Amino acid sequence: MVGMAATIKDIAKLAGVSPGTVSRVLANKVGFFSEHTGEKVRAAAAELGYQKNTAAAELVTQQSNVVAAIVNSTKTNFASPIIEGIQAEAHRHDLNVIILYAGDDDSEQQRRALTTVIERPVRSILLLSVDLAAENLTLLQNSRIPFCFLSISFDEIQVPYITSDDWQVGYQATQTLLKLGHQNIGLAGVDSDFHTGRQRVAGYRQAMQEAGITVQPEWIQLGNYSYTAGQAAMRAYGANSGLTAIIGASDMAAVGVLNTARSLGYRVPTDLSILAIDGTEICELVQPALSSISQNFYEMGVAGVQQLCAPGELPQKITPIKLVERDSLQRNG
Amino acid sequence: MVGMAATIKDIAKLAGVSPGTVSRVLANKVGFFSEHTGEKVRAAAAELGYQKNTAAAELVTQQSNVVAAIVNSTKTNFASPIIEGIQAEAHRHDLNVIILYAGDDDSEQQRRALTTVIERPVRSILLLSVDLAAENLTLLQNSRIPFCFLSISFDEIQVPYITSDDWQVGYQATQTLLKLGHQNIGLAGVDSDFHTGRQRVAGYRQAMQEAGITVQPEWIQLGNYSYTAGQAAMRAYGANSGLTAIIGASDMAAVGVLNTARSLGYRVPTDLSILAIDGTEICELVQPALSSISQNFYEMGVAGVQQLCAPGELPQKITPIKLVERDSLQRNG
DNA sequence: CTGTTAGCGCGTTCAC
DNA sequence: GTGAACGCGCTAACAG
Secondary structure, eight states: OOOTTHHHHHHHHHHHHHHHHHHHHHOOTSOOOOOOOOHHHHHHHHHHHHOOOOHHHHHOOOOOEEEEESOOOOOOHHHHHHHHHHHHHHHHTTOOEEEOOOTTTTTHHHHHHHHHHHOOOEEEEEEEOOOHHHHHHHHHTTTTTOOOEOOOOOOOOOEEEEEEEEHHHHHHHHHHHTTTTTOOOEEEEOOOEEEEEEEHHHHHHHHHHHHHOOOOGGGEEEOOOOHHHHHHHHHHHHHOOOOOOOEEEEEHHHHHHHHHHHTOOTTTTTTTTEEEEEETHHHHSSOOOEEEEEOHHHHHHHHHHHHHSSSSSSSSSEEOEEEOOOOOOOOOH | OOTOOHHHHHHHHHHHSSHHHHHHHHHHOOSOOOHHHHHHHHHHHHHHHHOOOHHHHHHHHHHOOOEEEEETTTTOOOOOHHHHHHHHHHTTTTTTTEEEEEETHHHHHHHHHHHHHTTSOOOOOEESSSOOOHHHHHHHHHHOOOOOSSOOOOOSSSSOOEEOOOHHHHHHHHHHHHHTOOSSSSEEEEOOSSHHHHHHHHHHHHHHTTTTOOOOOOOOOOOOSSSHHHHHHHHHTTTTOOSSSEEEEEHHHHHHHHHHHHHHOOOOTTTTTEEEEEEEHHHHHHSSEEEEEEEOOOHHHHHHHHHHSSTTSSSEEEEEEEEOSSSSSOOOO
């Protein structure tokens, strides 16, 4: 609601020129107005406390410089570095970014966020880790607004996304522990309903198989990557699990594992090594600090904006991962 | 960028009616169109995959249903519950919310966030814990868009805000430790450059004075509420501080204190009690879980939206705080 | 260099 | 009930 704000017409009247001229000087179309009128117009604008109505401008130019980021939940702790990456790269392209929350697997909330963005002029849409309900994906595609998923991947549908190689995440996490002499390795809190989780499990299984280890069914504890999922997994393993190492499917899950393991009497890392997946700041907040397979979330955000600014590029891109050693791992035997 | 999307004109042509009529049925102005034309128009709209251009509508109606929340940093961990509160209450009023990040004490970023919001039709603006540079406050006030600060308070300027009573926060935190028999109590990571921090310090001092304790200058360690501020404070206290309890000026600061205290050889809470201020989820992530003076952030968000929906109310409101006991406090002596 | 005209997509009169 | 016309604030195209 702009209220009774001044318009270019008001400025025109005050400066004694036409609205067209005002538009030109305010847009700084050099060469299309004289020094003198430039001064006059700017003075009038300042006097009236003029604020441009960008929505009106976008209506006529049919283009916008805002990119929207839709995030699945306020609780997704890795969203923060992604958003920072988006923001940084967007500003480099002189783009502005707005963020919307789409709730946690709530298709109604998703629709709400999506429509408030689609019904307005936005240049492109980035979706952080949100798995859209089918009808909402249709909505998005029909809008003809360029979009790209971040930190999530798909197999059945064909859409642009940028994320880590989740198979490698699972594989390298497992390899890391294998190399330390661990054999009985758990995977805690992973979601097998979606591609991301299935890939991580597949990478884990492959690494185990290559090492000649048969994974026991109970070693893989499913969940939704949350703290409580980590807790539940560890409780399921129990005090006499026989496990010497556990991979937390996310940082939060790993912390859940850590705290519950402690209350079950495990010493970490002496009795039990824990490796987190994600590598956000919480890894350094807890004690012992959690070693992690770290994703480059910031880079994901940057790449997302670049991808949308350079159409024609490969629609699917992979950001690198790396092992970050902290204090939660120990050689076995 | 809406692209070549269908407009009400297209629908009008397809349905064989006038654009005005289309507008009426789509806005569901009952009584202003017949059953028959209603059907026709809706069918045409569906066939064309029509998406309303809300920006254009807002241009003519001169009002918007989106409220903008400007957040000071992606790292502010308590922003999450505030945003959830905003979102919930906004949806109750059929409002949509967009979020912008204003960076960390970066007046250029602030201006950017502010103008992208002001130049567009938004109904109102909520500012989460952002202390605006003077020129940006002027910008905001000139926009004539209703606004309200959240989780921050002011003394010198007169603006609407909703927050906890920061004096009480400091006072009650200190009282809590006093009642447990502590006398040498530190306050770590608090910022005295702004009203919020000064109030907390004042509450702390008052409680100490009432208990007849002279606070030593080094007991108050200034900082910016961050994890590193907490670390720095604890390092300043040192291994032989004589302190038996420390108040962390925020959850993050408290965790910084906790981890550094540990590395200095303190056992928490046996040797040292730690009380956090804020009470967000990280208090439960670390071990021992941190007791806290908890703020009701969710309620702040709710109240912020209500305040903006019911003009004429008191512009300054206080949300309640409460002590949440976890495992980081112990009686002294 | 500058004024005039047209129109972006929509809601809302005001006639009929 | 419905169509025609107007205008929201702005930019772009076209004269001059």
